[in-house]
Amino acid sequence: MNYIEELKQRLDGMFSPEKSYFPKDNLLSITVSNSNVRGALAHLKDVEGFKHFVMLSCVDWLEDGKFELVYIVWHPEKKVNVAVKTLIDRENPEFHSLHDMWRQLCTYEREIWEMYGVNFIGHPRLEEFILENWKGMPPMRRDFDTLHYVNEHYEWREGREENYKPRDYIGEAFDEWRRK
């Protein structure tokens, strides 16, 4: 049994994840309950030696009414990634900030707060980051209708809608080229 499988067994025993599997050879994904995230990350960082924090991202599961936070860490010697995932409610999303474990989480959390509206409790600086003067729904949520927003806020240049599809236009030449 190699390192990553042993690691999976250890983590399964300690944090009883809802789901743990290998999306890729050197990537282990575990989905833990909200209260186990800090414990799992602390264990990975301090005991297992996953010193490097890769990224935090957020997935919008609109149909299930959930946001999924994905914390990815990297072991520099073993060359292994672990993704610690957790599901939070989409209505009024809240999670505790983990910026004290890795400083760069400040930035990730701030971005997710801005783009998805997840409130990170205890974050020192949840304020405007990339957007300016943004009002309304955070733009990265899946139910944010970009086309509707664009129609309301910007003017189109006429002529765009009449454009032919490049595929139709180059059709014959393209088919000929493919036949070659």
Next chain:
Amino acid sequence: MCTDNPGVWEYIANWARKHSIWVLAYGTGCGAIELPPTMTSRYDAERFGLRGAATPRQADLLIISGYLATKSLKRVIRTYEQMYDPKYVMALGSCTINGGMYWDSYNTIKKLDLYIPVDVYVAGCMPRPEAIIQGIISLQKRIEEGKAEGAKKYRENIEWYKKNQREVLGDDFLPDYTWNFEGGI
């Protein structure tokens, strides 16, 4: 100064302007990557009298290289207003014309000429250095014929431009002093 025939002076001035365009390349979009080869030895734009300027106040031509997020539009307007007359704007790439492939993006503008006057558009996604040079040459033609009057248009229609800018940027968008002083923009 020969006031009864300003056409001659204007003609001479335009001839001179045409041959010394200093460029402020504001890399807002992907098109910015085409400017280094245009400027350096491969395409050598300096043979057309083109060269880079360090600051807006020394530049004649503002090249807007692609899509503009509303956030960078704010900076572009500010930059444009800091430039001295005569000044020209070249808009590079389809994003500046109609939004390009960011047509349904929530934070990029779709029509640049609503916000600042554009003297020459270069179509393409992204335009090659040859296209940029073609654009420069047609800009030079327009300068020589005295048709590159974007700055004048901006001054005359300032209310309209400001209204459009305010619409996308919100009210607290720019400090007044970049344009509202004696002697123009």
